[in-house]
Amino acid sequence: MKSIKNIINKTGILAFMLLLIFQSCSGGNDSSDDTPVNPAPSNLSVQVEVVGKTAANPNGDGSGKVNLKINAANAISYKVLIDNQLKEITSGDFSYTFTASGTKTYSIIVSAYNAGGQFISSTSSVNIYVARKILWSDEFDVDGAPNSSKWGYNTGTGDGWGNNELEYYTSRPENVFISNGTLKIKAIKEEYMGSHYTSTRMLTKGKFSFKYGRAEVRAKLPVGGGTWPAFWMLGDNIDTAGWPLCGEVDILESVGNNPDVNHSSLHSPGRSGNTPDTKTITVPNSATEFHIYAAEWSAESIKFYVDDNLFYTYVNSASTPFNQNFFLILNLAMGGNFGGTVDPNFTSAIFEVDYVRVYN
Structure with missing residues (x-):
């Protein structure tokens, strides 16, 4: 009798464990159906600082340098198209120096990517003065x-x-x-x-x-x-x-x-x-x-x-x-x-x- 009782107890424990495993797997499948593995990037924000910009020098101090602060929810990397050059970065902080002398307007296109390759983009423009040197x-x-x-x-x-x-x-x-x-x-x-x-x-x-x-x-x-x-x-x-x-x-x-x-x-x-x-x-x-x-x-x-x-x-x-x-x-x-x-x-x-x- 003691032997049979032990077998029943062990069988019950095994069944209970299998039930837990099944419920866990089943719950995981239900969760993946409701929530994407890689949520799409959103709320892309791009702040452009022109170095040396003042009321007297609205296009900068002539250095041609700009600093970008980029942020987006669910993003792990960014691509910046600036001055006909494509830059790939993982940090949201990015600096660039324009070299063509004079005052010119440049477009800046920023794309934020999630781990699955989905992206969101934003386009802005900036006026920059570069002193001749x-x-x-x-x-x-x-x-x-x-x-x-x-x-x-x-x-x-x-x-x-x-x-x-x-x-x-x-x-x-x-x-x-x-x-x-x-x-x-x-x-x-x-x-x-x-x-x-x-x-x-x-x-x-x-x-x-x-x-x-x-x-x-x-x-x-x-x-x-x-x-x-x-x-x-x-x-x-x-x-x-x-x-x-x-x-x-x-x-x-x-x-x-x-x-x-x-x-x-x-x-x-x-x-x-x-x-x-x-x-x-x-x-x-x-x-x-x-x-x-x-x-x-x-x-x-x-x-x-x-x-x-x-x-x-x-x-x-x-x-x-x-x-x-x-x-x-x-x-x-x-x-x-x-x-x-x-x-x-x-x-x-x-x-x-x-x-x-x-x-x-």
Whole structure:
């Protein structure tokens, strides 16, 4: 009897435990039917603080910095689309610094995500003032050779550049030097390495490049038929993509056979060689006075100026090559397809540069 009683007791306990387990499982199923495993995010709040914003400076202090405080119920991560860049964060605190100079309006799209990938979004806009500041410059204030940490050289015959130029480019002090606060690139009529002229082509490739901003040169141009000074830019990917897929931006181009006229042009696939993307402006006394030649470049446009007078606006877009890093070039060519016939009385000429500056 005692044995049977023990069996009954054990059986009752086992049945009771099975009942509890069943009820627990059943209750869990009922709960999952009524309450989602990952509740959808809700109540998205985005607060945008413009650093340095005051009544006197409603668009900020010029730093371009904004701080975002983001919060949403049931969210574990956020995505922020700002200044055409997508940022993914897990914290609700986010800071960003705009770099394009001037006062502009930007949209900010914030999405909050739960663990199941559901999201809720909010769009806002902000006005930001970014003060212009120098990213890179050479003031050419130390006599001697150009700064080797900033400039390298293309050397060799001019016809190697595809323009049928007549010079041989060197890095010799006879052709390039700094004195009295300015850079001098000197073209010389002389027999050298099979060419009849020498000059210099210097560039920042591998040392400095940038994407978007303002590039400017303050320069005095050479005199003489056949001279062809230039300040321009090429895409960093030229070695892999080639020209014109890399893109080319000519900020200053002038020829001695048509003095006091500046050409600003862009070259890209299908629009190279005799590109239709070009404009000219008259620059009086360009060989006797310094003038500032500049391009302001953004994802939307490239604007060309002489002495801060806007004379050409190119509409940029995502389909052009002008949305990557570019490096700078200074050179003085002789003759060629654009430079034209060299004056038979030419002996030498100097392309004089006060400074080169790149701003945000």
